[in-house]
Every structure is written in structure tokens, then in C-alpha cells.
Amino acid sequence: MPDYSIGVDMGGTNLRIAAMSTDGQLLEKITLGVKIAMGRDYVIGEMCDAIHRLTAQYGGTGRFLGAGIGVPGIIDLETGMMKKSANLPGWSDYPVRDEIERRLGAKVFLDNDANMAGLGEKWFGAGRDVDNMAMLTLGTGIGGAIILGGKLFYGMSGMAGEFGHVTVEPNGVLCGCGNRGCAERYASATAIVRMAQEAIDSGEAPELSKAASSDPEFSAKSIYNLAIQGDAAAQRIFERFGEVLGILLADLVNVLDLEMFVIGGGVVSAWDAFAPKMFAELRERSLVYAASAPEDPMAKKKGASAQIANYARKKTIITQALLGSDAGLYGAARIPVSQ
């Protein structure tokens, strides 16, 4: 039997733990109704208990290579501690990784959920056949991961891949990071709701206004539903979303020239509403993307693009994630094997 590792996804709703063999087979997945809100010691206790159950179960089949734990927040990779985060009171300045390593007697990797999702898609999802890719996780913000040669690229401080804070509108909406016009202010679930509220306030979105006042769970999903039913105001929101995502992707393709960009996160289910505009912007704005897609009739029209159209042999692939909410869990299980 092959060796195996453990992946943990500390989501806001559930705590999920999976055992996975080194050849990528899911052995068992445990989903606990434990929320991060239950507090640090409780969550760590339940997590370690579940991991012990799995290692007892599969310990006879091969070596236990360690555990990867995906958490929502910024990690100090050197110390394995979490940084201060509004969502995780009590976790900062606590040796999370070392404490779990001590309890498990095995190597533990702590990383943020966006990186784990990127690693999951690379090894088991959309990126299986490429070694160099980036992943954008569209959720309340935009999470980012860069994978080079099959491994996460961290940068100097572990902060590489902050795609959500690339400037797409220099005088745009203020962001919590201090910048104006960050991509995630226009291309995230939070942004969809904000843009809907602005449309409602303008008095020019009667259907959105009706939905917002009648639906107690008015959300990005409700706005998407209106868009696919043909409401112009809702459609404009997803077009703006796609436009900004296209600008962001054009920047990333021009800077990184990676084989693949995988788009995941909850909002990716609105793909049909935002993707056409996203691709239109990308073709218009990225000479590297245009060069990589010589079959694209849009690229042929432009002088500069035509000059370099035969330059690149491979096409930059922009595609949807395949693993949904499991990406981070699978990536966490992979990290002890691949990193």
C-alpha cells in the first residue's frame, strides 16, 4: 500500500479532514460541524482527534508523511504562526503549526486557503497537466496562488499572489488595504453586492431593488439569478465584474506568462455571466495572451499582435477550477508530498 498524508481545511462552516495516498487517491474524508468560531483550542483538539483516527486506520498501509492545514488568513511561514486576523481571535501569536506537530508527531504544513486551493487544482484539478499556473479564488475577496514547477511560489514574505489588490482603477473604490481600485473591489462576491446596492441607490435597477427588499438572503447568487433571467442592471454588474477580471488577468499574463490561470471560488458558478466580457478584455489588453492564441481572430486584427502572433506555440489557458470547495482540502493533503 502506498504512503499517505492528511489534508485539513479550516472553513468557516465546517472542519474537513481527508486522508490521501501519495498517488492521489482519496482514502477517507471526515467532515465535522466544527466552526472556527468555536475557538482555537477546541478546533485544534477536534482536528487532532480526527487525524489520529485516520492515522490509526491507515497507519498499517504505508508511512504517514505529514499533514497540511489550510487556514483563512496570513501565515508566517518561518514560525508557522498566524498573523492577527479579525476572523480568528486567539490564533495569532500562538505556535499553531508547532503545537499540532507536537500532538501528531509528524511534519505539519500551515498555509492559507488560497495557496492550498491552487495546489489542489494543480495536482488533482484543472492544472493536472501543467507545472506553472496561477489560481484566482473569487469569494469575499480574491485569493491568489502562484505555482512554479509544481510548487507554491511564496515570494520574500510569503505574500506573492495578492492578485486581489492589483490596481484596476487608479481612482476607484477604496479598499481595506489602503489602495483605491483594487481588483477585488469589483470582482468578488462582496463587490457584486456592493455594485447592486449602488445600482439600487441610483434608482435605475427596479428588479434588483425588488429582490433586495423581498429576499432576506439577497446575495451575489440572487443577483446572478436576475442576470440570467435577463435583467439588464444585474447583467451590467457581471459585465463590470468580467471587465475587471479581464484587466487583472491581462496584467498577470503579461507579467507571468504562465501556462494556465485557473478561476475558482464560489462566484465562478456565474462564469457564463462574466466570462465573455473577461475574455474580450483579455484579448484586447494582453499582447502575451494574443500572441499565445494565434487562432484568435481578434489577435489577427492588430498590427503588434500580428507581428508576434507566430511567436508563441502554446496557448495561455484560462479555465474554471474543477474541484469546487474540495480544492483546498486536496491541496492541503498534497503539500506534505510535493512541497
Add this chain to the structure above:
Amino acid sequence: MPDYSIGVDMGGTNLRIAAMSTDGQLLEKITLGVKIAMGRDYVIGEMCDAIHRLTAQYGGTGRFLGAGIGVPGIIDLETGMMKKSANLPGWSDYPVRDEIERRLGAKVFLDNDANMAGLGEKWFGAGRDVDNMAMLTLGTGIGGAIILGGKLFYGMSGMAGEFGHVTVEPNGVLCGCGNRGCAERYASATAIVRMAQEAIDSGEAPELSKAASSDPEFSAKSIYNLAIQGDAAAQRIFERFGEVLGILLADLVNVLDLEMFVIGGGVVSAWDAFAPKMFAELRERSLVYAASAPEDPMAKKKGASAQIANYARKKTIITQALLGSDAGLYGAARIPVSQ
């Protein structure tokens, strides 16, 4: 005696050839008044003659490891051929690298001048003490190079580092690449002259207007001279230049989180006119830069920045290039050794 390599810089004004030992000592530099405009066969002939003179001279001291040749244009790394370029008629669809390899009987590396300059600054200039850096060469456009682990990062098609075409103004000035609002439309020598012309046309730049009509060599340098003499219109141009460069750098720091960003190229001599605005934008716009510079009083003022201020231990360094116009030559000599 140590082994050695040859670097060649095919500039518009001169053809320069250097022999360098593997320990980084310049053995000899030859500058020929040969211009690229003299045509492919003539340039290649003169280049190979000069290389033969150097290998005859230093062949007794150590092994000849090969030659690196920096050229202005886009290279197909696999075939070692140049792509079509307006500035180099007759060079495309010709096996440049293979032909020179054949004549020299040694390994030849062909790469674009921006990559060579980045490699030069990494090994012998501003980046000597870092392994991960990017270089921005501000000239007629913006050239870019990404260096990871001491080696050039090429991306899928050799086009990684197209920093000049990052969008900084989504509805901005049209670029030859097909995009609007590319960084190099605002932060290059060409852009300085264009912005000056716009200021003159607006009728609100009397000094610029006077200089443009009296100086037959009116250029970015003339505009800089007016700026340092206190002309407000000229100063505004460099402030806009710095603002855009700050937006671009903020994007790059957020995406790549590299240790160092080196700014070179002819326009870098106007550093005092654009750098203050550049740093102001960078601090305001990049959470990664702000996190990396906890001693910065600006970072302390912001909630989000304060949260992560103790996260990064090292400071992102943004600095001027040190090698001037020799960067590409030294980088070309290094490439047979390091790549």
C-alpha cells in the same frame, strides 16, 4: 586562470563585446562603431571577428564557456531566432543563434536586452546580494526581467516580464500592443515627450513650448532640465511618470513579492524628479510593500497595514540600477555561466 565567457550588446549606437572571467572580472571590452542598421550579415561578421580576437587572447587562460548576445527584440528561445521587428529588418526567420554558434564553435545564448540588463544588475550591480528580483528598464518603452533563484524566469513563451504593458489607466492612451493605458505610455522617455507635447498643446506650458521650438534636440532630457529648474509643467510630467511607475510597482510587489526591484534605463537619471511620487504611490497602494516596511510611518496609519505590519521581516527594496548602459553587456557575459 579562471574560465571565461563573452558578452555582446547589440545596441542601436554601438556593438560592444566583452570577455569576462567566471569570477566576474572584466578581462577586456571592445566597442565597435557598428550599428544594427548596417545589416545582419555585416553585424554578425564584425561580432564574430571580435569574439575570435578575444578568445585567441584569453584562450590560454581558461576554458571558453560560450557567448551571450543581447538584442533589442523578441526572441524565440527554442529556435534562437528573432521575431519580426521593425528595427531589425532581415533578422527574423534567420537562425541567428545557430549561425553564430557554428562560427564560434561554442554555446551561444540569444536573449532580449531587458533580460540581459536584469541579469547584469543581479550578478554585478544592484542585485548582487539577492536571488529574486525584477528589473525595469525605462527607455523608449519599459523593458522587464524577472530573476528567480539567480536565473531568468521566462514563462511559457519567453514573454514573462512584459511590465510595460500592465494596465495603469483602463481608459487611457492607446498603445501599439492594442491595449489602452499601458504603463509605458506614461513612464518612458517616449511618454515624457508625448506628455510634454500635450502640455504645450494645452497652452499651459510656456517654458516647454519655448524649449520645444528652440531646441532641435528637444527630448526627455530637455524636459527634465526644465523640471529641475522649477518649471511646474515639466515637474507635473515627472510626477505623473512617478505616479504610474508607483502603480506598476505596487502591482508587481503585490503579485511577485520579490526582494528587490531595480529601476534602470536612460530615464532613471531623472530619479529625483519622479521617485518621491513613485514611493508615495507604492506605499499607498501595495499592502505587501507596506507590510515589508514596518518602519514606514505611512504604513502605521492604516488599519489593514498595521494588522500585518509585523508580518514581514525583510523590506522590499526599490532601487536604482548601478551599471548604467553596461548592465546588458555584463548580463550577456554572465548568461553562459549562470543560466
